[in-house]
Amino acid sequence: MTGSVPHRPVQSGHARPEAPAGPPIFTVFTATFNRAHTLPRVYDSLTRQTLRAFEWVVVDDGSTDGTRELVEGWAARAAFPVRYLYQPNAGKPAALNRGVQVARGELFLNLDSDDTCVPTALERLLHHWHAIPEAERSQFTGVTGLCLDERGKLHGRPYRRAVMDSDSLEMHFRYRDRWERWGFHRTDVLRAFPFPVDPDARFVSESVVWFRIARRYRTRFVNEALRSYHVAERRPDQLTALSRGAMRGRLPYHVMVLTELREWWRPAPLEFVRSALAYSRYSYTLGVGRTEQLRAVHGPMRVLVALAQPAGWLVSRLDRRLP
Known part of the structure; x- marks a missing residue:
């Protein structure tokens, strides 16, 4: 691996200037x-x-x-x-x-x-x-x-x-x-x-x-x-706290991976497996059934989702306690 990483950039030696006139950069x-x-x-x-x-x-x-x-x-x-x-x-x-x-x-x-x-x-x-x-x-x-x-x-x-x-x-x-x-x-x-x-x-x-x-x-x-x-202060009152609502927000990412980014399958197949599992889990938790899940994806990704559905269904049973 090349390139060094300074843990903290050296501060400039000049005095802090006043805010300049005109629009901000x-x-x-x-x-x-x-x-x-x-x-x-x-x-x-x-x-x-x-x-x-x-x-x-x-x-x-x-x-x-x-x-x-x-x-x-x-x-x-x-x-x-x-x-x-x-x-x-x-x-x-x-x-x-x-x-x-x-x-x-x-x-x-x-x-x-x-x-x-x-x-x-x-x-x-x-x-x-x-x-x-x-x-x-x-x-x-x-x-x-x-x-x-x-x-x-x-x-x-x-x-x-x-x-x-x-x-x-x-x-x-x-x-x-x-x-x-x-x-x-x-x-x-x-x-x-x-x-x-x-x-x-x-x-x-x-x-x-x-x-x-x-x-x-x-x-x-x-x-x-x-x-x-x-990291230590990331708490559940943040804007992205896990809930059914957060699952709704995460679901579009996995849909995008499975439906729009198939050209990246070869370098990162496990990423697609992960998205298939998450897609199925979140869908079941949010009330989207097996057939409707499969209808949204095509080709090899449909097969991948079908294989992931049993595990996705099992994990979704634990999600019932989420708000």
């Missing part, structure tokens, strides 16, 4: 639901950014814990624009779509409500974006780097090379890259690929959108850890 986006106890960590990491050409858009998905007062207080004194938007609880896909719609930045960066980024995060992401030749940049959606856990340890493995130009389909199916990563997309690309919104799910597997984007755009992947992923 980045829209940093945070969707939140009852996370007032962790949001200060996000805000503090943004106040330390060496690059100041950004805005922070917070979409509150129905919090009842004082999130509004907290964020509006920061908006009154922050050295960068802070925009607070409230919506009745509708889930992260709806929150993401709203954030993309109102974003003023050319580049859209999602930062979760319980995580942080290193002080040079925006500066380094922009550096890697500008390192893509300008004549080729329209073919790219963004830049993605590595993550650390809350103890400063690299989450997963680094990329095979220090810089890789690829896409999320190839990274997932060919290179088996399943670790926590972090990066931005062009805002105009995200506007062209909105997240599906299901009022009964309030969640959808983000890979459904990332894979559709990957069919048209490339991503630059870099071996630089810029975000801290606080």
Whole structure:
């Protein structure tokens, strides 16, 4: 494996500049639901950014814990624009779509409500974006780097090379890259690929959108850890907590694998087996019977689903206790 991974990028030696005039380069986006106890960590990491050409858009998905007062207080004194938007609880896909719609930045960066980024995060992401030749940049959606856990340890493995130009389909199916990563997309690309919104799910597997984007755009992947992923504090009150609704949100991913991505069968057959099992399990749990499950898939994937159905049915019996 080539390429080295700095555990923490060295901070720039220059003084932190003031926010420049004109539109921001980045829209940093945070969707939140009852996370007032962790949001200060996000805000503090943004106040330390060496690059100041950004805005922070917070979409509150129905919090009842004082999130509004907290964020509006920061908006009154922050050295960068802070925009607070409230919506009745509708889930992260709806929150993401709203954030993309109102974003003023050319580049859209999602930062979760319980995580942080290193002080040079925006500066380094922009550096890697500008390192893509300008004549080729329209073919790219963004830049993605590595993550650390809350103890400063690299989450997963680094990329095979220090810089890789690829896409999320190839990274997932060919290179088996399943670790926590972090990066931005062009805002105009995200506007062209909105997240599906299901009022009964309030969640959808983000890979459904990332894979559709990957069919048209490339991503630059870099071996630089810029975000801290606080694994220990992932709790069931998050926007993606497991429930029947979450199963509804995960089901489209497995349908997509089985019906749209058959060209990846050869490099990743086990991924299709996993999706067949999950598809059958979730379908049974949500009341979709054997015949209807088979009707939705075709060719070899129908055979695979048929073989997975007995195991899917058995596991679905345990799901009856889910809310």
